[in-house]
Amino acid sequence: MVIEEAVNGRDDMLIDGQMGDQVLPSGFNPNFLKLYYGIPLLKLRFQSKLFPYGDIFRWMSYGNDGKHPACDKSYFGRRELSFTLENDIYLRFLSFNSVSELEKGIREKCPFKIDIGPVYSVDPSKRHAYAQSGENVFKPVERELIFDIDITDYDDVRYCCSGADVCLDCWPLMTAAIKVINTALRDDFGFRHILWVYSGRRGVHCWVCDGKARRLTNEQRAAIADYFRVYKGSENSKKKVSLTGHALHPFLVRSYTEVLKDLFEQTLLSSQQIFSTEDKCEKVLEMIPDESVAAELRGRWQKRSSCSKDDINAVRWEHLKHTLQSGRHKGQGLRRCVEEIVFSFSYPRLDMEVSKHMNHLLKAPFCVHPKTGKYTVHLSRVCVPIDPVHCHEFDPTTVPTLSQLLQELNSGGMGQEGDNDWDRTSLGESVRFFRSSFLEPLLKSCKVELLIFEEMESAYNSKLQQSKNSMTW
Ligand SMILES: [Zn+2]
Numbered sequence: 001m002v003i004e005e006a007v008n009g010r011d012d013m014l015i016d017g018q019m020g021d022q023v024l025p026s027g028f029n030p031n032f033l034k035l036y037y038g039i040p041l042l043k044l045r046f047q048s049k050l051f052p053y054g055d056i057f058r059w060m061s062y063g064n065d066g067k068h069p070a071c072d073k074s075y076f077g078r079r080e081l082s083f084t085l086e087n088d089i090y091l092r093f094l095s096f097n098s099v100s101e102l103e104k105g106i107r108e109k110c111p112f113k114i115d116i117g118p119v120y121s122v123d124p125s126k127r128h129a130y131a132q133s134g135e136n137v138f139k140p141v142e143r144e145l146i147f148d149i150d151i152t153d154y155d156d157v158r159y160c161c162s163g164a165d166v167c168l169d170c171w172p173l174m175t176a177a178i179k180v181i182n183t184a185l186r187d188d189f190g191f192r193h194i195l196w197v198y199s200g201r202r203g204v205h206c207w208v209c210d211g212k213a214r215r216l217t218n219e220q221r222a223a224i225a226d227y228f229r230v231y232k233g234s235e236n237s238k239k240k241v242s243l244t245g246h247a248l249h250p251f252l253v254r255s256y257t258e259v260l261k262d263l264f265e266q267t268l269l270s271s272q273q274i275f276s277t278e279d280k281c282e283k284v285l286e287m288i289p290d291e292s293v294a295a296e297l298r299g300r301w302q303k304r305s306s307c308s309k310d311d312i313n314a315v316r317w318e319h320l321k322h323t324l325q326s327g328r329h330k331g332q333g334l335r336r337c338v339e340e341i342v343f344s345f346s347y348p349r350l351d352m353e354v355s356k357h358m359n360h361l362l363k364a365p366f367c368v369h370p371k372t373g374k375y376t377v378h379l380s381r382v383c384v385p386i387d388p389v390h391c392h393e394f395d396p397t398t399v400p401t402l403s404q405l406l407q408e409l410n411s412g413g414m415g416q417e418g419d420n421d422w423d424r425t426s427l428g429e430s431v432r433f434f435r436s437s438f439l440e441p442l443l444k445s446c447k448v449e450l451l452i453f454e455e456m457e458s459a460y461n462s463k464l465q466q467s468k469n470s471m472t473w
Contacts, residue, residue, distance in 0.1 A: 030086060030110070032402040035409075036368060039107045048409055050422045051106070052366055052431050057099035059209075059439055060116070063446030065099075070454040078141075080117030080124040082361055083109050084369075092117075093124040113369040115361035118143035119214075143358040145191075145213040145221060147206035149177045150199070153349040159272050159280070164202045166396055169271040174204050175391050176263045177348035180255045181206060181228065182388040188251055189224070193442045195434075196386040197365045198399055204386065205362055209442055211449055218357055225355040227251070230347055240287075241343040243336045255347070256339055264342045265317070274345065275301075275316035276309070284320070287341050290331035297323055365434070366427075368402050384430040387437065400426045 034041055038049030057076065058065065064075035077097040083106075084090050091109070096102040106114070118140035122130050127138040151174060155162050160169040178196055185191045185208060193209040216224070230241050230252065243252065268274060275281050281301055285294040297320055307315050323329070324337050354360050363369060363383060370380040381399040400408075408425040422431050 029403075032406060033110055033112065033368065033370075035406055036402055037106055037110060038103075039110055048406070048421045050405055050409075050425065050427055052422060052434075053103045053106070054099055055431065055434060055439060056364065056366065057102055058443065062209075062211075062214075063443055063450055066447075068447070068450045068454070070450045070457065074123075075119065077123055078119045078121070080120060080361075081105075081364075082115040082117060083111035084113035084115070085109060086112055093127060095123050095125045114364040114367045116364050117361045118358045140358040142214045143360075145208035145216055145224065146354055146360065146362050147181060147208075148199075148203065148351040148354040148362065149174065149181075149206075149348055150203040150351060152202060153351070157272070157345045159274075166202050168395065168397065171394075171396055172263060172267050172271070172392075173346065174396075175394070176259050176346055178204060178206075178386065178388050178391045179259045180348050181350075183254070183258075184228070184251055188227075193438065193445065194388070195365065195438050196388050196391070197383050198381070198386055198394070198396060199363060200367065200369050200381055200383045205365075205383075207362075207365075211446075221358070222356045225350065225352045228348065228350055229352070230343055231349070241340045241347065243340050243343065248336070248339070252343075256342065260342050260346045263346050265314075268345055269313040269317055272345075273313060275313045281316065284341060287344060288324070288337055289333035290329060293323060293329050293331065293334065366430075382427060382430070384427070385434045385438065387433060 031041060033039075035048045036050045038051065060079055061076045064071040064073065077095050079095060080092070081094045081096070081102075082090065082092045083094060091111075094105065096105050117124075119142040120127070121137050121139050121141050124138075130138050151158070151161075151166055151170060152163055154170070154173050158170040158173065161167050182194060182196065185194055185206075191208050191210045191213055193213075195207040195209060197205045197207070199205050230243065248256075273280065274284065281298070285298060288294045288297075297316075300319060301316060320341075321338055324334055354362065365383050365385060367383045368380055369383075381396070381401050382405070384399055386394050405425045405427055409421060412424040420428075420431075422428050
């Protein structure tokens with residue numbers, strides 16, 4: 001009689017479509033995914049559909065789904081999608097020609113994870129046919145410029161959590177990464193159509209969707225990734241950040257003064273207790289290239305302190321800054337040491353390989369990926385968009401889970417098929433934000449691009465005609 005029984009596998013029962021007030025189990029259940037994708041459960045007469053198929057399709061079509069004469073009807077069908085099914089079965093090079101094909105494909109397979117790849121020169125599902133014809137034409141031709149930032153890459157500088165765990169003490173590292181990268185993409189590179197997405201558990205993804213970003217070559221992508229690189233040396237080198245050169249690059253100056261300095265001093269110093277123990281102090285002292293300066297600070301910190309536990313981090317940071325910036329020490333590498341320490345603890349750590357190559361796959365927004373451990377299924381949250389302007393307000397611990405969404409549907413009463421079911425859940429806010437702040441402005445600019453293309457083409461054709469006419473004379 002109730003959704004709870006249906007999702008727990010008892011879907012052979014006669015279900016009258018009325019859901020009770022029972023609380024859904026909070027863990028993961030594959031039937032939750034079916035309801036999320038709108039796959040009918042046996043004998044459950046209502047049908048829900050939360051996954052925004054139409055929005056994903058309109059985004060990935062970039063205006064090529066309309067009636068405009070200049071649009072490329074094959075565009076969406078040349079995009080690679082990949083599905084990870086239950087039991088880690090991995091299907092690559094899937095393609096769909098329309099939103100209904102996309103929806104049918106997802107409903108048939110009920111993927112635990114959906115990844116988005118590049119747009120290829122030809123339909124990726126037919127790549128073997130092209131290979132056999134001897135024409136080596138199967139290659140990626142377009143791809144959003146993407147960034148993947150994973151909080152596990154900060155494990156050496158976050159003391160609150162490790163691995164896939166995230167809490168509100170370390171999440172500000174992700175907020176800072178969004179601010180730093182987003183500003184640079186807009187102000188330094190001139191990109192406008194940028195989508196930030198919570199990766200579902202432990203990080204953020206960025207999709208830069210401007211036409212000029214999608215058409216970047218691998219070399220150009222690598223150059224942009226390099227622009228953001230400040231980490232040098234090996235995994236084990238003590239000094240991870242090296243800010244060299246006569247003057248600091250304006251991008252780094254801006255990142256430091258507008259984001260990182262405040263993040264370090266106002267938040268991380270106390271939330272991560274950066275100077276609270278001898279080991280933690282040593283970690284910072286190791287970043288000072290002059291041993292006599294490090295020894296001076298070490299000596300000072302070893303003396304009995306009258307500071308409270310809360311103050312010790314701020315007090316020791318002031319000691320360090322004062323010692324390094326007093327001008328008494330002029331050793332090699334000391335000039336930017338304070339900034340280097342701040343960068344080491346707070347500067348965005350990008351997975352460079354993801355950004356450099358067109359054919360890298362990235363998890364689709366609005367996906368829900370239940371990561372299964374050996375004995376447990378981790379709580380998985382929906383990959384919702386993050387507003388970069390208000391990213392400091394984003395709280396990953398309150399992003400809806402599948403069971404929460406279904407609970408909301410349950411208590412809100414089921415609608416008719418075709419209704420926007422997401423609108424009656426907390427997913428509604430995310431879909432509306434996706435549309436108004438990202439999708440609509442993007443499609444508007446795609447339309448302008450198509451018009452310009454059409455005009456250029458007709459101007460070219462009439463010129464061609466003119467020259468043909470003059471030749472016949
Ligand atoms: Zn944490």
